[in-house]
Amino acid sequence: MGKHEVTLRDIAKAAGGISYTTVSRALRDSPLISQEKRQAIQKLAAELGYAPNALAQGLRGVRSNTIGLVTPALGDPFFAELTVGIQEVAQPQGISILLAVSTNTAEGELEIIERLRRHRVAGILTGASRITEQYKDRLLQINIPTVLINAQLKPHDRSLCWIANNDPNGAEQAVNHLLELGHTAIGYLGVKSRPKSSGQRLEGYQAAMIAAGVYRENLVKIAEKTSEASSKEDLGVGEAYLDYFLDRKVGATAIVAYNDSVALGLLHACRNRKKKIQVPEELSIVGYDDIVLAAYAAPPLTTISQRKKLIGTLAMQMLLKLLNDEPVEDRLELPDLVVRESTAPPR
């Protein structure tokens, strides 16, 4: 094993009296090189185990074919599925993904952008739900094509676009489903750790409740404590706030949860109560996201399904278009209501 990686010059040397320029052209299938020489060189390169130096290529100005993926919390099953869709588009295109986990602090976010910029990524895909103004401004300023996932933006800038789930609509669907079943005391349990999406779902909830004339302020609870945006925390939230909704003053017969993890936490608390609460007979629960495990809960969870993999796929395709300077339109995807067994008419 030599000390350094094989370079174009090494191949040229091994091939005899040709220059590395010729090798470069041969490997890139330039028509300037004769067929036979081209094949001979390609074979030789393969034998030597040549791998073109992406750093040098990038430095040379060739499009870096590396993109940055910013995700708030890897533990979140939502992002896991999203990434699958992203990967499926990126892989065949030969695009590499630089992973950056945002640590929910504004300082961390800027740091992440700097890192991606240092690596000269061609584009950025970000699912950081808590996008501060600083973050957005910086993103616009540095002018790297970026697709925001689940964040909407007003100004339609050339290099910045977004794809989002229609959160208010999803929450409305959840409430309407419960209204149709006959519920009126429908609670909403949100979280502070992801104010954007939790807020939007709250909006949809409120709109539907007000339209039906059954809105009460104490039916809404936003969990305070979670600092970290993780599945574990969400489960804890559900567990901690069940009692609030069952209190006589609130008297909820149904709850719309911020997401499936929160809903599963609620379910768990129902089972663990000294006086067990039967779901859906005594309390209906609706989740949000439709994570894989939602269908396997006891009882299987009625939820709002985001097409996570599809959103990932679309986001990546949008970024590709941005990179090719093609026109791109922002997208707002409609979620679906999936009725399972955690909802039923009130007694």
Next chain:
Amino acid sequence: MGKHEVTLRDIAKAAGGISYTTVSRALRDSPLISQEKRQAIQKLAAELGYAPNALAQGLRGVRSNTIGLVTPALGDPFFAELTVGIQEVAQPQGISILLAVSTNTAEGELEIIERLRRHRVAGILTGASRITEQYKDRLLQINIPTVLINAQLKPHDRSLCWIANNDPNGAEQAVNHLLELGHTAIGYLGVKSRPKSSGQRLEGYQAAMIAAGVYRENLVKIAEKTSEASSKEDLGVGEAYLDYFLDRKVGATAIVAYNDSVALGLLHACRNRKKKIQVPEELSIVGYDDIVLAAYAAPPLTTISQRKKLIGTLAMQMLLKLLNDEPVEDRLELPDLVVRESTAPPR
């Protein structure tokens, strides 16, 4: 906005008659530059929004401080948690992570190595459970420091080491727990999609069963069909094979599942059967991994806990040592039995 990114030359120009060399030294805190000038230049660089070009730095030979992370399936909750631990060590060190998802085909694996090599990653962290011989040989050949996660290897090569969970031991703990409760007809449900770990857990299961003198061949079932290693597939496996174990010829009173997802699938099938099966009264079930949701299943799942985040942390630390040419010892981590409510004495 200029068309190109800010470079050292731009800063030098902006600063007046100094050369870009001076700027470089100033930014890298070289003692050759006077205190005042150093600070002035650093301030100016910040104002211009300078970000050093990592490609150029890497090309120059500076350690690339980018590592490759190879993961088999992002959907797997196990890997999600693992990555959290990895990230926590990598982030403060300023190490960037290049993500590569292995698509379970041997061809894909080699392709991934090539890609990482093109990017001149300093090291590789791989959780690809199905490591073919080809893969390993190539890894040794290219001489990039690599840490294998959950794969054991015999030859102790300088640039290659591993950290793994003691899978046989975990399965033994599961079986012994059930034996102590009084079970003897204890089944094992494995999967084909991850033969390495499933096989090792089977080994531990068999050892414990044989030691207790209660081993029967038909108590073992390895699910055939799953091609994809994902949480969704695993759930389906659990669902599909419950009936096999309940058949009179097998008559299992307890089942050790390959992992928690499989176990949750079993639980789900128990609830959905025309004649419901009560867990743990009629059937005890033990999972493996202790994913976050295991504690929130109905009933909460008895399982074998791998310290996932810790393993991620340790793996990253091992890689750091490898990169610094420090001696590294392979590690075999002992898992813990976590007793919840899905196991009980047989009737």
Next chain:
DNA sequence: GCCATCTATGCACACGTTTGGTAAGCGACC
């Protein structure tokens, strides 16, 4: 036979950074 045309190949530069070698300025000492 000479020039125009075409093909195959090499030279040289650029990308942005780091670093060894070196030059200039200045004070101090012999």
Next chain:
DNA sequence: GGTCGCTTACCAAACGTGTGCATAGATGGC
């Protein structure tokens, strides 16, 4: 005053690749 030591700053080379331009050789037309 020359030499040495010290500080400060710059020149130039190198990393590996891609490409415009020039060049050498070959071929064909006149």
